[in-house]
Amino acid sequence: MSDNEAEFREFVGAQMDSLRGLAYLTCGDWQVAEDAVLSALARLYVKWGRVENHDSYARTAVVRAAIDETRRPWWRREQSHSHAMPDMAAPDVIPHADDRMHLREALLQVPVKHRAVLVLRFLEGLSVPQTAAALRCPEGTVKAYTSRGLETLRRILGVDISLDERTEARHEAV
Amino acid sequence: MKLSDLLEDAPPPRFTVDDFIRAGRRRRRRRNAGWAIAAVVAVAIAIGVPQILTRPPSHPVNPVPTPTRALDRLFKTYQVGDLTVGDPEWVGVNNQTTYIGRDRPPGRPLRAVGILNVYRAGFEPTRAWAEKVTPTDPIGGRPAYFAAARPARDNGIWKPVRVLVWQYADNATAVVTAYDRYLGLDDAEMRAVASRFVLQATPQPIRQRYTVSWTPPGLRLAAVEYSMRGPGSVVFVPEAAAATFESTALDGETAGFLANLDTKNQNFGPIAVPPGGMVMDLLGGGRSDQGPVPECGPKRFPDFNAETNASWTRQCVAQIVPISTAGDPDSTTGLYLTVRAGDAVPLDHLRQVAASSKPTGPMARPDSWKPSVEAFPTSAQLPRD
Incomplete structure (x- = not known):
């Protein structure tokens, strides 16, 4: 395993959760968010040796990928929000x-x-x-x-x- | 309230660090190979296009079915005269099934007279009808035919007698099966059920009252229940079986919800576990002395029938919402999760599944529950089309 790859591995391990959360809050869908993080970090992997600030690059790439995902035409999006379920007032146990x-x-x-x-x-x-x-x-x-x-x-x-x-x-x- | 609070109920991550490394390597390979591929494509076009243009016409080839991951209800309940076609009761990776019931006097339950089975585009259903078919007028401009149903095991409730098979979309099959009870369905009614069938513009996800963050390697989510029976069951099958898995209209599962239409037929029980698979059932009640730590051992569910009984040997039970006297909608009855499997799945795996379960939103707030694609690990789900 090369030094670059070892560094990348360490970076992903440390930043994956926060990047995932960043993408989720930007696009509103966990599945889409993880797709965005995967594609953004794949780009970072290729450019690892040439990028100076990995945190900043990853953050920018993830947010832009998440924004791009929300611009997909509706027929290419995975549906994950129900509009059929009724809203009913009830005590909140959680x-x-x-x-x-x-x-x-x-x-x-x-x-x-x-x-x-x-x-x-x-x-x-x-x-x-x-x-x-x-x-x-x-x-x-x-x-x-x-x-x-x-x-x-x-x-x-x-x-x-x-x-x-x-x-x-x-x-x-x- | 902070934005980070919204991340507290994050589902388990579906990608590991190794997945990111692999994606990066793939991207680098693709980039490095870009020019070579372009050259190959150019050569292929130069050689292949003239050949294609001069090739004689041939029969169209059906696309290879690819499994779908989304577990959304493709259609919703509708009426045809005195018949009611229900919301999908079982939503699987390859098909969705529901009942067809006939109205009775007000206050009395529908009579189960048939079943509707809708297959996803590109999926070739198992042929549960005779070879000899009788073509009928096209439905929605697409071909349709009647056939006699193949003899099926007598489940003591009903027997399938006749089917109407039609294409509801390009390369997408649906089947209306009529049963022998209460005069079943006549041909005109079967055609009417098929003619009125429409896909929902926005398919609705099946939501789960709980999440599970770990499932045994090699098992794939095959079907989820959204049934009038109550809190639903979830079926997992070995990966090799997932692409062809069908929730059939003749097993104990669908017998259950059809039987439930008629109060005289309350003799259904737990659903069968598919070979090599695993079933999770969320049930109301439980034991006040049981907690979230799973109790595991040999099968304890009450007997149903020989086929179902033989389908699993072991189970784990976890009380995911405790029984208490607090008076809120959940705690008055409690909820417990049963994880069942045959000898192919180790008991330790069932224990780990049950231990990784936790409730989502309140029972009275289905809108707060998790869509199925988020309730179970992505590693256990089939890729989307």
Whole structure:
């Protein structure tokens, strides 16, 4: 096994879960998310020796692949959300399951690019410039998408939400 | 609430680090081989196209059936006169089955008079009817014929007597089977059932009340139940058998839900375990002294019939929702999962399956349950078409 491959193996082992989560929150489907991570990391494998910042490359590639998956024509998508099941009010026996479901449904209604910005900023803790670099768009666009995405969530959830930004400085020093 | 909270109920990952390495190697090989492939393709086109253009016409060849992974209901219940065709009760990787019932006076259950079996495109069903067929007028512009059903084992409830076979889409077969009870179905009714059949624009996934994060290597998810019987069963078969697996209209499974249409026929029980396979049943109730740690041993289910009894020898039981007196919809009765198999599956494997199970959303919130493709490990599922 080459050094590159050993490094790649170690990288995937360490980052797979977080990349999977990043893709899932961007596209809203676990199966599609894992497909996106697989294709993004396969590209990284080929370019491993030429890429300087593996974390940043992987994050960008995964988010872009997840966005691409949501743009597939409907007949090529795997259906996984039922519209037939009735919503019935009932006691919630699993702690916070309702909150999570509401937030997940609300997040899925946010336009995909706005959603990607929210996920990069509030899950991955990227700054505005880092998010702009990851999505290859101007910083002003990131700010606008953040504002509009949060506004959409507030409107859908009907509450003044505050997503946790404590991690925002996590990548500042990178 | 943080975004990371949404990742708490993540399903088990379907790819390992080795899968990523393999995908990377494949991509590199493809890239390196790109020019060579382009050259080969160019040569093949230069040589092959003239040959194809000059080849005499031949009979079309059916595409090789490929298994599907999605376990979504392809159609939904509909009425034809006094007949009701149910939602798919069993959804398998190759076919979906449901009942055909005839109305009775208000307040009384339907009478089971037949069954509808819908096969996915490209799948050639086992021929459960006689060689001699009687062509009938096309249905939906596609060919159709009647035939006598092959004699089947008498399950004490009904016997199939006649089938209508038609193509509901290109290279996609469906079968209406009429039974001998309550005058069954006449030819006009069988044609009406077929003529009114339509695919759902958006197939609906079968959701599961629980997830399982480990299944024995070599076993593949073959069918899931969405039945009026109650919480459903899930069938796994050896990989070699999955591509041709059919949930048949003549076994104890479908006998169960057909029998359930008529209160006089409550003599069904656990479904048979396919050869070399495994069945999971989610059932209400259980024991208050039992917890999520599986109890394993020899078969303990009550007897059903000889064929079903002989199909499995061992089982594990885990109480995935405990019985309590808290008064919520789940805990009043509890839920337990039974994992059954024959000698081909080691008891330790059944134990590991049962131990990896956990409940999803509340019983009264089916919308919070997991679609089947997320409830079981992807390694146990067939690839999509």
